[in-house]
Amino acid sequence: MRLFIESVAREAGKEALAYFTDMKHFTVSGKATTRDLVSDADRAVEKKIIELIRAEYPEHSIFGEETGRDTGNSEYCWVIDPIDGTQSFVKRHPYFSISIALKKNGKTIAGCVYAPVLGLMFSAEEGKGAFENGVPMHVSDCDEIGNAACATGFACLRAQKMEHNNLKYFNEIVPLIRDIKRCGSAALDLAFVASGRYDAYWEFSLAEYDIAAGIFLVESAGGVVLKPSNGNPELELSVLAANPVLIKQFQPFFE
Numbered sequence: 001m002r003l004f005i006e007s008v009a010r011e012a013g014k015e016a017l018a019y020f021t022d023m024k025h026f027t028v029s030g031k032a033t034t035r036d037l038v039s040d041a042d043r044a045v046e047k048k049i050i051e052l053i054r055a056e057y058p059e060h061s062i063f064g065e066e067t068g069r070d071t072g073n074s075e076y077c078w079v080i081d082p083i084d085g086t087q088s089f090v091k092r093h094p095y096f097s098i099s100i101a102l103k104k105n106g107k108t109i110a111g112c113v114y115a116p117v118l119g120l121m122f123s124a125e126e127g128k129g130a131f132e133n134g135v136p137m138h139v140s141d142c143d144e145i146g147n148a149a150c151a152t153g154f155a156c157l158r159a160q161k162m163e164h165n166n167l168k169y170f171n172e173i174v175p176l177i178r179d180i181k182r183c184g185s186a187a188l189d190l191a192f193v194a195s196g197r198y199d200a201y202w203e204f205s206l207a208e209y210d211i212a213a214g215i216f217l218v219e220s221a222g223g224v225v226l227k228p229s230n231g232n233p234e235l236e237l238s239v240l241a242a243n244p245v246l247i248k249q250f251q252p253f254f255e
């Protein structure tokens with residue numbers, strides 16, 4: 001299954017690159033707000049992914065960011081973010097990814113995050129481990145918050161929600177860590193934790209398709225993902241990801 005998902009992501013990556021490199025022209029529009037962008041590329045890449053999955057598994061359900069949930073009621077459901085990092089994509093910034101997860105009865109059993117411009121394919125399958133470009137990967141062994149190279153995110157839709165826009169956490173944590181990056185693809189941020197490039201990552205109020213594959217990668221690579229929501233339903237899909245030692249040092253900031 002892992003190799004099938006990789007092959008779908010690779011084909012989707014070709015489609016994304018055709019737009020990214022201007023071989024195909026795209027237009028950009030706002031979704032719920034003018035800050036929340038969608039482009040022709042997002043729709044075309046999702047269409048390609050769904051075509052390839054349907055050809056192999058016509059009975060499976062699909063939940064794609066751009067097309068929503070289908071009406072299928074299979075125990076299997078594919079969760080797709082065709083371009084995670086559209087803000088980067090439309091500005092020709094290479095930090096975006098294709099994220100595909102396969103869930104069985106609500107539990108992720110396989111997934112991949114593919115960054116086509118960077119040439120990085122991250123994938124995992126239940127009981128078979130996690131891989132970067134076919135080579136087994138593992139979370140970092142950083143055990144001290146002061147040495148941690150981290151990433152976070154600030155979503156366009158949450159910028160004005162002063163309480164949950166992440167600035168409080170950013171201000172508290174950044175002076176204590178070694179490095180912070182904010183590159184704009186939650187799926188790839190999680191894959192970078194899984195592969196040891198980032199020691200920790202946190203972000204609030206994401207969507208299932210942003211994080212389903214990435215969480216699975218981190219857990220399959222020996223890491224831990226917590227959901228620091230504190231019972232607030234608005235924060236339900238928030239994530240804090242790190243290795244098992246470091247997560248204990250970050251957790252108190254989110255309690």
Ligand code: IPD
Nearest residue numbers: 083084085086153155184185186
């Ligand atoms: C966004 C990215 C970004 C995160 C936003 C997401 P999109 O996804 O994951 O890193 O900060 O919350 O919405 O819109 O580019 O698919």
Ligand code: CA
Nearest residue numbers: 081084085210
């Ligand atoms: Ca996304």
Ligand code: CA
Nearest residue numbers: 065081083084
């Ligand atoms: Ca997207």
